[in-house]
Structure formats: C-alpha cells, structure tokens
Amino acid sequence: MPEELWNIPYPRNPFFTARETVLEEMRNALLTKKLAALSGLGGIGKTQTVIEYAYRYRHEYQAILWVRAAFETELVSGFVRLAELFNLPVSQQQDESLVIAAVKQWLATHNGWLLIVDNADDIAMLREFLPGAHQGYVLLTTRAQATGIYQRIEIKKMPPEDGALLLLRRAKLIAEEAGLDGVSEEERTLAETISREMDGLPLALDQAAAFIEETPSSLAEYLQFYREEGARLLAERGELAIDHPNVAITFSLAFQKVLQRNPTAGDLIWVCAFLAPDAIPEEIFTKGAAELGENLSQLANKPLDFVKVIQEAGRFSLIYRNPTNKTLDIHRLVQEVLKAEMDEDNCRLWAQRTVCAVTQVFPNAEYANWRECDRLLPHAKVAIDWISQYQFESEKAALLLNETGYYLDERGQYSEAEPLYEKALSLRQRLLGEEHPDVASSYNNLAGLYLSQGKYSEAEPLYQTALSLRQRLLGEDHFDVATSYNNLAALYYFQGKYSEAEPLYQTALSLRKRLLGEEHPHVASSYNNLAALYESQKRYSEAEPLYQIALSLRKRLLGEEHPHIATSYNNLGALYYFQGRYSEAEPLYQTALSLRKRLLGEEHPDVTTSYNDLAGLYYSQGRYSEAQPLYEKALEIAELSLGVNHPNTITIRENLKLLRDKA
Incomplete structure (x- = not known):
C-alpha cells in the first residue's frame, strides 16, 4: 500500500492482549457486509482493538483511512485531511461542503479502502459524509447500542x-x-x-x-x-498511559450527556449505581417506580415510555438491557465513578430510594416466589448494605431485612439469615415498640432459625414471647397465633418433649381448620407435624393416616413439584422404615431425595436429611457399600449448611462411624 494512503494516527500497541474472537468477528463482518461497528462502553478497548485490526490486516486493503467523529467538527476536519491525503484540488477550499463532496466522490470511485470512524456515537451524522454506493469498507467504533445498517460487534469486558x-x-x-x-x-x-x-x-x-x-x-x-x-x-492518569481520558472522566462525560438529553434516563442510571451491577430486574423500576423520585415515578404502568428511557440510558453503553430476561447491567466502575461524584446528601437520597424500591418488589419467600426472590437477592443484599451504612431507620428497611432473611432461611442459608433477622427485630423494637405484631413476627422468625440450627434453648423464650404477644395483640382466633402454637410444638418435638408438644399441635390444627378451612397448605402441615409426633412415639397406626392426608392435600393444593411434597414422601418413607417395611420405604425415600435435589439444590439441609435417611435404610438391610457414599455425602452437606456441631451433623457422623466399624 502506498504510504500516503495510510493515516492511522496511533502506533501499534505492544501490550495489546487477547480479543482474538472480536478481531475475527470484525473481519468476517467487513467481508460479508462491508459495514461494521465495534460497540461498547467507554474504556472497554474499542479504539485499541481497531488499531490492532488495522495493523494486523493492512495487507488486505488498498488504503486504510482514519477519522474521528466524537463531534461533527472533528469529522469535518478529518475529511479535510483525507482530501489532502488524496491530493484533491479542492483540499485548500474554504467551503468545507465542497471538500466533503470531493472526498465522498473519491470514496465512491475507488475500491479496496477501509475507512475507520472512531468515536462515532452519533451514527446518523455519518449519512452526510459517506457515499450511498461504494466499493470500500467502513468500520466504526461507537458507544451506541443501536447501529442501524452497520453490523454490530459488541466488545465486552475482559475475563x-x-x-x-x-x-x-x-x-x-x-x-x-x-x-x-x-x-x-x-x-x-x-x-x-x-x-x-x-x-x-x-x-x-x-x-x-x-x-x-x-x-x-x-x-x-x-x-x-x-x-x-x-x-x-x-481519576488519575499515568504520564505514560495511552491517549485516552481517565476512567472517571470517560464515564462522567458520558453520563452528563445522558443527563442533558433525558433527566429520567439519568435517574435510572443513578438507581443502577446503587444496586448490584449485573441482572438488575426491571420490576425495580416499574413496580417500585413510586419510590424512585418524580421522574421515574411517572413511568409506572407506561411500558413503552419505560423502554424509551432505557434506550436513552443505554445510548453511550453505560447500561445494557437483556430484553429476554428484562434485566439491566451496569459496569461496576461506572457505579463507582457516579457515586464518587455525588455529594453526601444526594448519595444518601438515592440509596434510600433504592432501598424502598427493592423492598417494594421483594416478595414473600413462599416456594412459588423463590425464582423471583433469587432474581432480586443480589440487589436486596446491596440495599441492606446501604441500610447499614446510612443507618436507615424505617419500617421499610426492617421489612427488607426480615423478608431477605426469611428467604435465606428457607434456602437453608442460616448463617446469612441470622444477622438480618436480628437487625430486623432490633429495628422494629425501636420503631414500633415491644407491643406490635411485626415485633412478634421477628421473634418468631429468629426462633425458627435457632430451631433449624439446633439452638433449642435460645429458640424457646423467643417462641414463647411471640405466642404471648400474638395472643395479647391479635386474640386467640388468629392465624399467627396458630402458627405460634405449631412452632412452639415443633421445638418441644425436637427436644423429645412429646407430652408438651401434642396439645399445641392439636390446638394449631384445630385453629387452622377453623380459620382456613380443610383445603389449605397450612392445614396439611399440621397433619404432617402431628403425624411426625405420633411416629416418634411409635403410634404408627395413628401417624399413617395423617401422613397420607397431608400428602394428598399437598399434592392437590401445591402440585407434585414442591418441597412440601418431598417432605411428605420422606416422612411417610420414614414411617414405613421404622415399621420394617423397607420395600415400601425405599421408593418414597428415593423420590424425596430426587425432588429435594431438584427443587432445593444439592446443599440444602433437607437434602442432607434425605441422604441420611436413605443411607440408614440401606444400612439396616446390610447394603453397606450403597449406604456409605450416601452417609459421606450427607455429612459433607451437613457440615457445610448446618455446621459441625449441629445435632443432625453429629448424628450423621455417628451413623457413618457405625457403618465403617460394621463394614
């Protein structure tokens, strides 16, 4: 190529690393469409990648031309330099429109050239500068996500x-x-x-x-x-760094452009800065819109307007939208820069708005909502960090602590749930006083967590306090009172205090049937719990019909794919096991284990129970080689999820030792 038709303004970067896939995508796009756009966030390496492409494939083009297009004046100046490069007679003309027309004519009548347009964020602006038909190739670098006729190649962050x-x-x-x-x-x-x-x-x-x-x-x-x-x-830039503004300036300028064009889009980006960076659910902005200030609150129930705001917010690739999952992503350094530029009052304001919006959309942690809870969990955790940092004292903050803790509790993540329950209780006590139903709920939840961890002496006074509060505040005929009877009974059951547990279980069942009717999952749970008590007392003939009623109710009300169904299978299997009915117990244990692994994940405490119970069945049948790996798996999960000193962990460890001694 003649040297005069090579005007790359940068040397090849000796430190250029990786990006092989992107380079290949660029080459293929140019070969097939002749128009390509390398798109991505500022600072993601677009210009350096295009420089590498130009040096690597320079032999494939008759000319490689470079113009900058951050502003129209830059683009005009670039075309003037091209006119000089081409030795066009009009290059000295004062009328720039004549110069641009001459360069367009040159591009239209020559072939094999590659024109690189750097920082072409306003792609529509290029229409006046490029010929409609030509035999060359055009490669853009742009922060725009919509690239029109140019085939978009997205450049992402480095692994x-x-x-x-x-x-x-x-x-x-x-x-x-x-x-x-x-x-x-x-x-x-x-x-x-x-x-x-x-x-x-x-x-x-x-x-x-x-x-x-x-x-x-x-x-x-x-x-x-x-x-x-x-x-x-x-915000610092080394003296020997590449020719590019620092990270802080790069992101700050892009954000200011968004804010000037559309203040609501700027607000949306600010909210994203106060959440986890990846997979931000759009429902935070739609269902939680009323909590996010005047601009965003107007988007509630206006899906088209909301999508248009996302389009503006993503104009410079500060955020990305996944339309399939309806989530947004923001680079964590964009978050850092935006928060660093805020004054303390503004930072506190947006943190508080974000906490309230996440609280608004975080659902009750019943199994049907687990997928939604899991989707919101990373953002709830970040919001909880803001609660801690700014010492937000509000009922919404307490509610988010409690609901997030409850979900983690349900998923068997007890060590993460405990501090959230404790903070929720403390906050509710300060805000509401001791005599409030929400305080009773917090006592109940924390007690339930202690029960799951085998901390029976810590759970008992909390359960008793919750029951007493609920009786006093809600009256005897209330669902929450029935729950407290049930939970206190469960504590006594696990402690082997069967005579104290039985009347409480019976009262809970009676209350639930009266308040909820026979066809309710909580009634099924009461049948199950009372059956477990009878089973522990070897009252098998009384336990079996209750287990079967519980299983039948749960199947009818919850469907086959539910953790409570797995519990019923496991419990009925245990009943048969204790009666020596091994052939009836085995398929129930196996079904329970399979369900729990699929629904709860491998590391849930209930999966531990299933492994242990099935291993025990095999052990009792002398099938030691089948029992040992199940005991070992049960112990591994128990130590991880329950801790080495939990009663269940100790029991599994003893079972494994007995088996090894026997074998």
Whole structure:
C-alpha cells in the first residue's frame, strides 16, 4: 500500500492482549457486509482493538483511512485531511461542503479502502459524509447500542485471566509476549483479583499498570490502595498511559450527556449505581417506580415510555438491557465513578430510594416466589448494605431485612439469615415498640432459625414471647397465633418433649381448620407435624393416616413439584422404615431425595436429611457399600449448611462411624 494512503494516527500497541474472537468477528463482518461497528462502553478497548485490526490486516486493503467523529467538527476536519491525503484540488477550499463532496466522490470511485470512524456515537451524522454506493469498507467504533445498517460487534469486558495478562504486560512485570505460565501463583492471583476489581475494563487496567510502573509499586500495594481509595485512583492518569481520558472522566462525560438529553434516563442510571451491577430486574423500576423520585415515578404502568428511557440510558453503553430476561447491567466502575461524584446528601437520597424500591418488589419467600426472590437477592443484599451504612431507620428497611432473611432461611442459608433477622427485630423494637405484631413476627422468625440450627434453648423464650404477644395483640382466633402454637410444638418435638408438644399441635390444627378451612397448605402441615409426633412415639397406626392426608392435600393444593411434597414422601418413607417395611420405604425415600435435589439444590439441609435417611435404610438391610457414599455425602452437606456441631451433623457422623466399624 502506498504510504500516503495510510493515516492511522496511533502506533501499534505492544501490550495489546487477547480479543482474538472480536478481531475475527470484525473481519468476517467487513467481508460479508462491508459495514461494521465495534460497540461498547467507554474504556472497554474499542479504539485499541481497531488499531490492532488495522495493523494486523493492512495487507488486505488498498488504503486504510482514519477519522474521528466524537463531534461533527472533528469529522469535518478529518475529511479535510483525507482530501489532502488524496491530493484533491479542492483540499485548500474554504467551503468545507465542497471538500466533503470531493472526498465522498473519491470514496465512491475507488475500491479496496477501509475507512475507520472512531468515536462515532452519533451514527446518523455519518449519512452526510459517506457515499450511498461504494466499493470500500467502513468500520466504526461507537458507544451506541443501536447501529442501524452497520453490523454490530459488541466488545465486552475482559475475563480475569486476560485482564491479568494485560496488567502484567503493561506494568512491565512480564515480557510483552509472555503468558501467565511463568508467573508465580501469588502474582497471578493478585493480578486476577485486580482484574476482577476493575471488572475487566482495559482502560482501568491500563491506568493501574501505569501507576504500578511509574510509582513504582507492587500488585499487592496497588490492590490495597484501590480498595481504600478506588475513586481517587480512577481519576488519575499515568504520564505514560495511552491517549485516552481517565476512567472517571470517560464515564462522567458520558453520563452528563445522558443527563442533558433525558433527566429520567439519568435517574435510572443513578438507581443502577446503587444496586448490584449485573441482572438488575426491571420490576425495580416499574413496580417500585413510586419510590424512585418524580421522574421515574411517572413511568409506572407506561411500558413503552419505560423502554424509551432505557434506550436513552443505554445510548453511550453505560447500561445494557437483556430484553429476554428484562434485566439491566451496569459496569461496576461506572457505579463507582457516579457515586464518587455525588455529594453526601444526594448519595444518601438515592440509596434510600433504592432501598424502598427493592423492598417494594421483594416478595414473600413462599416456594412459588423463590425464582423471583433469587432474581432480586443480589440487589436486596446491596440495599441492606446501604441500610447499614446510612443507618436507615424505617419500617421499610426492617421489612427488607426480615423478608431477605426469611428467604435465606428457607434456602437453608442460616448463617446469612441470622444477622438480618436480628437487625430486623432490633429495628422494629425501636420503631414500633415491644407491643406490635411485626415485633412478634421477628421473634418468631429468629426462633425458627435457632430451631433449624439446633439452638433449642435460645429458640424457646423467643417462641414463647411471640405466642404471648400474638395472643395479647391479635386474640386467640388468629392465624399467627396458630402458627405460634405449631412452632412452639415443633421445638418441644425436637427436644423429645412429646407430652408438651401434642396439645399445641392439636390446638394449631384445630385453629387452622377453623380459620382456613380443610383445603389449605397450612392445614396439611399440621397433619404432617402431628403425624411426625405420633411416629416418634411409635403410634404408627395413628401417624399413617395423617401422613397420607397431608400428602394428598399437598399434592392437590401445591402440585407434585414442591418441597412440601418431598417432605411428605420422606416422612411417610420414614414411617414405613421404622415399621420394617423397607420395600415400601425405599421408593418414597428415593423420590424425596430426587425432588429435594431438584427443587432445593444439592446443599440444602433437607437434602442432607434425605441422604441420611436413605443411607440408614440401606444400612439396616446390610447394603453397606450403597449406604456409605450416601452417609459421606450427607455429612459433607451437613457440615457445610448446618455446621459441625449441629445435632443432625453429629448424628450423621455417628451413623457413618457405625457403618465403617460394621463394614
């Protein structure tokens, strides 16, 4: 290629790392469509990737041309330089429209050229500059997500290992062509950790490497500095860094453009900054709209307007939308920069709005809502961090603590649930006083958690307090009172205090039938619990019909795919097992185990129970080789989910020891 038709304004980056898939996608797109756009967040490496493409494939083009297009004036200046490059007679004309027309004519009458238009965020602006028909190729870099006639290639954040390699090469800690193989395990771990902290953003990694090289400092020092003063480091640019504004300026300018165009879109991005960065459910903005300020509140029940606001918010790739899942993503460094620029009052305001919106949409943690709870859980956890940081004292804050704790409790994540229950109780006591039904609910929930953990002496006074409060505040004929009778009975049952448990279980069953009717899941639970009590007392003939009623009710009311169905199968299997009816017990145990693994996940305490019970059946039949792996699996899960000192864990450990001694 003649040197005069090569006007790339940058040298090849010796530290360019990875991006092989993106480079191949760009090449294929240009070969097939001739028009391609490399799209992504500012600082994600679009320009550096296009530079690498130009150097790598320069032999495939007759000319490679480069213009910048962040502003129309830049684009005009770029075309004037192209006229000079082409030695066009009009290049010295004062009338720029004549110069642009001449360059368009050159592009229309020559072939094999590649025109790179860098920072082309306003793609519609290009129509006046490019010929309608030509035999060349056009490659854009853009933050726009909608690219029209240009085939969009999205460039995403780097995986941790690629980011670590870029960091190490750029910081001169390894040679330019070296891989991670020759790096110590400690250095690799630190580099990958920094890459994760930067969320795979090449610009941030380049800044980090420049700091490490120029200071000089170690990877460990930089990581410590970043964790202590990340926003300050993101605003710095090394003297030897690549020609690009720092991370803070890059994101701040993009956000200001969004805010100027559409303040509501700016508000949406602000809310995203106060949530977990990935898979932000859109219902936070729709169902929780009333909590998010005047602009966003107007979007409630206006789905088209909401989508248009998302379009504006994503104009510079500050957020991404997954239309299938109806979720939004935001880069965590965008979050950091936006929060760092806020004053304390504004930060507190948006944190509080976010807490209220998440509380509004977080559902009750019954099994039917688990998928929705799981979708919202990462954002609830972040909102709870804001509650702690700003010491928000409101009933909504207490409700979010309680509901999130209840969901974690239901999923068997007891250690995560406990501090949330404790904070909810404390907050409700301060806000509502001791004499309030919500305080009673918090006592009840915390007691239930202690019961699940085998902390019986801690659970009992809380259950008793909850029952007493509910009786006094709600009256005897109330569903919550029936729940308290049931739960206190369960505590006595697990302690072996059967004579104290029985009248409470019977009272709970009677109340529930009267208040809820026979056809209700809670009535089925009461039948199940009373049957378990009879089974423990070897009153098998009384237990069996109650178990069968509970199973039948649950199937009818809940469907076959429900954890309570698995519980009924397991309990009925246990009844047959204790009667020596092994052939009847085995398929029930197996069905319960299969259901629980599918519905609850491998690490749930109920799965532990199923493994242990099935192992016990095999042990009793002398099938030791089948029992041992089940006991071992049960012990592994129990130690993880319940802890090494939980009564169930101790029982499983003893069962396994007996089997090994026997075998």
